[in-house]
Amino acid sequence: MSDITQLHSITPEQLTERIFKGLDERLNILKQNFEPKEPDELLTAKELENELKISPTTRCVWQKKGILKPKKIGNRTYYLRSEIKELLNNS
Numbered sequence: 001m002s003d004i005t006q007l008h009s010i011t012p013e014q015l016t017e018r019i020f021k022g023l024d025e026r027l028n029i030l031k032q033n034f035e036p037k038e039p040d041e042l043l044t045a046k047e048l049e050n051e052l053k054i055s056p057t058t059r060c061v062w063q064k065k066g067i068l069k070p071k072k073i074g075n076r077t078y079y080l081r082s083e084i085k086e087l088l089n090n091s
Helices: 012-033 045-052 056-065 081-090
Strands: 042-044 071-073 076-080
Touching (some): 042 045, 042 081, 045 056, 045 081, 076 081
Antiparallel strands (some): 042 076
């Protein structure tokens, strides 16, 4: 047997308003969870140094200490912008 819901003392406009309110709440939850993510930007060593205002020596020292984690593509070295932002937020 199917479930039956009876509505008393509610106008069609109020029912419509409640339905739309519930849909809006669910859509907002979906928007928060399913927003497309930006592709992670790769920074060269020079771009990283300019952005953080550090010298090449400092960059190398931070790499050796494990503070910076470079990504190698071929014989080039890159740094993920998201990792740099996270590093700055956690320091």
